[in-house]
Every structure is written in C-alpha cells, then in structure tokens.
Amino acid sequence: MFGDDQVEALELGQASPEDEFGQCFTGECRVNLLPTLYRLNAVISQSPDPGESLGMILKTMRSEMRMERGTVSLMDRRRGQVFIHQSFGLTAEEESRGVYAMGEGITGKVAETGRVIIAPRLHESPDFLDRTGAHAGESRRRVAFVCVPIMLGKRVLGTIGGERSYLNQRLLKQDAEFLAAIALMIAPTVELYLIANVEKLELERENRELRDALRERFKPGNIIGNSKAMMADVYDLIGKVSKTRATVLILGESGVGKELVASAIHYSSDRAAKPFVRFNCAAIPETLAESLLFGHEKGAFTGALASRKGLFEQADGGTLFLDELGELSPSVQAKLLRVLQDRTLERVGGSTPVQVDVRVIAATNRELVRMVAEGRFREDLFYRLNVVPITVPPLRERGSDIILLADHFVAKACKAMEKSVKRISTPALNMLMAYHWPGNVRELENVIERAVILSDDEVIHAWNLPPSLQTARESGTTLGLGLEEKVRLVESEMIVEALKTTQGNIGQAAELLQVSRRVLGLRMGRLGIDPHRYRASA
Numbered sequence: 038m039f040g041d042d043q044v045e046a047l048e049l050g051q052a053s054p055e056d057e058f059g060q061c062f063t064g065e066c067r068v069n070l071l072p073t074l075y076r077l078n079a080v081i082s083q084s085p086d087p088g089e090s091l092g093m094i095l096k097t098m099r100s101e102m103r104m105e106r107g108t109v110s111l112m113d114r115r116r117g118q119v120f121i122h123q124s125f126g127l128t129a130e131e132e133s134r135g136v137y138a139m140g141e142g143i144t145g146k147v148a149e150t151g152r153v154i155i156a157p158r159l160h161e162s163p164d165f166l167d168r169t170g171a172h173a174g175e176s177r178r179r180v181a182f183v184c185v186p187i188m189l190g191k192r193v194l195g196t197i198g199g200e201r202s203y204l205n206q207r208l209l210k211q212d213a214e215f216l217a218a219i220a221l222m223i224a225p226t227v228e229l230y231l232i233a234n235v236e237k238l239e240l241e242r243e244n245r246e247l248r249d250a251l252r253e254r255f256k257p258g259n260i261i262g263n264s265k266a267m268m269a270d271v272y273d274l275i276g277k278v279s280k281t282r283a284t285v286l287i288l289g290e291s292g293v294g295k296e297l298v299a300s301a302i303h304y305s306s307d308r309a310a311k312p313f314v315r316f317n318c319a320a321i322p323e324t325l326a327e328s329l330l331f332g333h334e335k336g337a338f339t340g341a342l343a344s345r346k347g348l349f350e351q352a353d354g355g356t357l358f359l360d361e362l363g364e365l366s367p368s369v370q371a372k373l374l375r376v377l378q379d380r381t382l383e384r385v386g387g388s389t390p391v392q393v394d395v396r397v398i399a400a401t402n403r404e405l406v407r408m409v410a411e412g413r414f415r416e417d418l419f420y421r422l423n424v425v426p427i428t429v430p431p432l433r434e435r436g437s438d439i440i441l442l443a444d445h446f447v448a449k450a451c452k453a454m455e456k457s458v459k460r461i462s463t464p465a466l467n468m469l470m471a472y473h474w475p476g477n478v479r480e481l482e483n484v485i486e487r488a489v490i491l492s493d494d495e496v497i498h499a500w501n502l503p504p505s506l507q508t509a510r511e512s513g514t515t516l517g518l519g520l521e522e523k524v525r526l527v528e529s530e531m532i533v534e535a536l537k538t539t540q541g542n543i544g545q546a547a548e549l550l551q552v553s554r555r556v557l558g559l560r561m562g563r564l565g566i567d568p569h570r571y572r573a574s575a
C-alpha cells in the first residue's frame with residue numbers, strides 16, 4: 038500500500054523459520070482483516086460519537102490484530118505536543134505519562150514528519166524512550182512497534198501506535214499498512230473531534246498536568262530519608278502494597294509522615310489517576326461525619342435540602358484516607374465496617390444500597406489495640422483494617438534522616454520565601470541531632486522554616502533555632518554558663534561561621550561581621566581561633 042519512501046525505519050531481511058510460523062499464524066488474521074475494515078468503516082461513518090470510533094479501532098487492534106498494546110494519540114497544537122488520548126495495555130498512570138514534544142520519541146517523530154515508523158526491535162530503536170514507563174523492568178524480549186500518522190491532507194492530527202511480539206518483517210509491514218488504512222478512514226472524524234473538543238482536550242491536558250504535579254509531590258521518591266528504619270519498615274511495604282488493593286493501616290506518632298505515606302501508596306498504585314480523598318476523623322463532629330462520609334438523601338435531616346454524595350462515593354475508583362481513625366464514633370465505625378465488608382453503603386436517610394470501589398487507607402497515632410481491649414474501638418473493624426499495618430518510626434529513631442530532612446526543608450522554605458540559605462552551621466546541626474523531636478518531622482519542618490526566616494547571612498546558626506532546642510541537655514552548650522562565657526561562645530561561633538563562609542579570608546570575614554580587620558585579628562587571638570584552618574586548601 039505504501040512504498041518504502043513513506044516508511045522511516047524498516048529493516049527487510051530474509052524470511053526465517055520463525056517467519057513461516059508467523060505467516061500462517063497471522064495469515065489467518067489477515068484474511069479476517071478485510072471484513073474488519075468494512076465493519077470499522079461502517080462504525081466510523083455512522084457513529085455520532087468519535088470516541089466510540091477510536092475505541093473500536095483499539096478493540097480491533099487488540100482482538101483481531103492481536104496486538105499487546107495500542108494507543109491513539111492526538112495533537113495538542115497550542116503546546117506543540119502529541120499525547121495519548123486512548124489506549125489499551127497501559128495503566129491510567131502510564132497513559133498519562135505519554136506526552137511527546139514534536140520529534141520526541143517514535144510517536145513524536147511520526148507526528149512531526151507524517152511518516153510511518155516500523156521498529157522491528159523496539160528496545161534497540163534509538164528513538165525509543167519508554168516515556169510511559171510500560172517497559173520498565175521488562176526483559177528485552179523481541180517487541181516490535183508500528184506507528185502511523187493520522188493525516189488530513191498534509192496536516193498531522195495524531196498517531197496510531199501498536200505493539201506486538203515480533204513475528205516477521207513482512208507481516209509487520211502489513212500491520213502498518215492496515216493501521217495506515219484505518220488512520221485514513223478516521224482522519225475526518227478526528228478533525229471534527231479536535232475542533233469540537235478544544236475545551237475538553239484542554240481540560241484533559243490540565244488534569245494530566247495536575248496529576249503529574251501531584252504524583253511528583255507524593256511519589257515515594259519525595260519521602261526524604263534513607264535511615265534503616267524507614268527502608269525496612271516503610272519503603273519496602275509501600276512498594277509491596279501499592280501493587281494490591283489491600284486495606285492499609287498506618288501507625289505512628291503525630292507528625293511522622295503518615296499522610297505522606299498514604300499519598301505515596303495511592304500515587305504509586307494503579308488508582309493514581311483517580312481521586313485521593315482525605316478525611317480527618319477528629320476534626321468533624323459525629324453527626325456531620327456520617328453524612329460527610331456516606332452522603333445523605335434530600336430531607337434526611339433539617340437542612341438537607343438536596344441529596345449529596347459522600348466522600349466514599351467521591352473517591353470511587355480511588356483511595357479514601359481516613360486520618361486519626363481512633364476518633365471515629367461507634368455508629369460510624371459500624372457503617373465503615375459494612376463498606377469494607379460488602380463494598381456497599383447507604384446514604385443517611387436512604388435505603389438503596391450504593392456500590393463503591395474504594396481502597397481505604399487509615400492512620401492513627403492512638404494505640405488501637407488498647408482501645409479495642411477497652412471496648413472503645415470495634416474489634417471486628419480493627420481486624421478488617423489491620424490487613425497490612427505499616428508503622429512509621431518516630432524521628433528520634435531515624436537519626437541519619439534528621440540532616441537530610443533539615444536540608445530538604447531549608448531548600449523548600451528558601452524556595453517558598455525566595456531567600457537564600459547556603460548551609461546550617463555545625464553547632465546548629467549538633468543541636469538538631471541532639472534534640473528528641475516530640476513533634477517529629479512536622480516540628481522539624483516548623484523549626485527550619487522559622488530559622489530560615491530569622492537567618493540574615495545565608496547560614497542557619499544555633500541562635501536561629503527556638504529556645505526548646507537551646508537547653509544544655511539537647512545542645513550540650515550554654516545552660517549554666519554566666520553571661521561572659523555565653524557571649525564568648527556566641528562570639529566564637531560567629532567568627533568561625535564567617536571564616537567558613539569566606540574560606541578563611543580574614544578581610545572578607547571582618548566585612549561580614551562588620552568589624553575592622555584589626556579587631557577581628559585581636560578577637561581571634563583572644564579566642565584561640567586559627568583562620569588557616571578554614572582556608573580552601575587546608
């Protein structure tokens with residue numbers, strides 16, 4: 038159907054025994070493809086819904102061409118990008134990653150040039166990016182990829198891409214010809230669709246970008262810390278449970294990062310494109326909690342002027358994060374148990390069961406086992422929730438993470454406040470390390486934010502930290518010392534910091550400290566500070 042000049046990359050070679058097998062196998066399919074083409078044509082020309090036609094194309098690629106993955110990508114002219122609009126064989130997350138600039142990757146190249154690309158060995162193609170991530174961790178088995186442009190005149194409107202186990206080159210070329218015929222048929226429909234759906238597509242793109250931003254914010258990579266406790270007890274489990282839909286119970290003191298862990302599980306799971314809804318069980322009065330979670334029908338109570346979906350229904354297909362679970366009232370506990378058991382709920386004032394598909398992740402800083410023993414938390418609900426418990430260790434048990442987290446929060450605060458802080462002084466680091474952090478990571482974040490505000494010389498000093506950290510036990514420094522000795526310590530630290538900043542340059546250090554070079558020399562002598570120790574080459 039098309040000559041080699043229209044094909045970008047195709048290696049034609051000798052037929053192999055493998056080819057013979059492939060030929061009889063797909064040979065049958067080829068015979069069936071003609072009626073398929075007619076059927077497709079009928080749907081495309083008669084269906085008022087272009088989405089249905091695109092769906093039919095993918096269905097044909099999967100069931101009749103026996104492809105393993107297929108994509109229909111559309112042009113976003115305003116951004117100069119092509120993005121996956123519909124697909125099969127990809128998760129929602131993989132699909133949302135499929136955005137290519139013109140000329141980028143195989144799809145971007147087809148969109149830019151309007152030429153067919155056939156890659157008999159996808160993994161060896163120089164243009165192969167695996168932008169969707171669908172091939173991550175896959176063995177380099179022989180996968181072939183065919184990508185054809187959807188064109189109207191000389192304008193590219195999108196692409197159709199299909200992937201299959203390699204059979205032989207001749208049949209691969211036939212695949213491309215078949216897809217090109219489909220692309221030709223669908224082009225006018227795609228043109229109308231693009232015109233009629235400019236706004237919808239723009240919204241789709243915004244959603245995609247928002248999802249990417251959220252994923253970036255919550256991906257496990259953004260949970261800072263390499264301590265053994267986190268590696269063994271937390272990251273490993275996040276990886277394992279993300280692949281399942283099991284209910285997860287996250288335990289740990291307040292401020293250790295339980296919500297961050299819940300988000301990481303959601304955004305690494307195949308529910309990532311669906312909602313992540315958070316509910317704080319402690320913040321809402323009992324009567325309101327029930328209708329917020331399960332929804333209500335019109336007239337269910339005074340003021341219920343219209344029926345409303347609850348958070349469970351809003352999270353359908355995604356994840357509901359129940360924070361501070363220990364605070365749930367007995368009646369809400371009973372209703373929650375029913376949803377977990379039957380996956381159905383009844384709105385307040387309603388009698389019709391509503392089906393929901395929601396993964397529940399719950400978190401608490403309370404000792405649920407004790408609450409069960411004391412009859413304050415339902416035992417049956419506890420066992421339903423405690424399928425996979427993850428305990429996030431307190432910050433004081435993650436010693437090596439403190440510095441990493443502090444650096445991370447310095448960078449975060451600097452960005453938010455458009456300030457520059459280059460480092461944390463050694464005495465300040467010692468104080469951060471020695472403190473017992475009852476408020477955990479949240480407290481550390483607040484402490485650093487305050488210190489960044491107070492710092493006026495691009496360094497966080499001990500005196501920029503709050504008084505709670507300035508005790509003798511934590512800092513091992515000044516408590517019990519007289520005024521003279523304290524002044525001496527502060528003076529000494531300021532001089533050392535200035536020398537570190539200027540790499541031992543006395544003139545610049547004096548300038549920073551706003552004293553003359555002579556005064557600084559005298560004070561260094563009195564305090565026994567040797568500037569040579571801070572020279573770059575020292």
Ligand SMILES: Nc1ncnc2c1ncn2[C@@H]1O[C@H](COP(=O)(O)OP(=O)(O)OP(=O)(O)O)[C@@H](O)[C@H]1O
Binds near residue numbers: 291401479
């Ligand atoms: N490992 C981490 N890396 C980066 N930021 C973290 C980490 N752990 C916690 N944080 C940050 O610390 C703050 C508190 O975390 P989070 O709200 O997840 O704690 P929590 O355990 O759910 O607290 P609570 O029990 O009070 O609800 C948040 O701003 C969070 O982003």
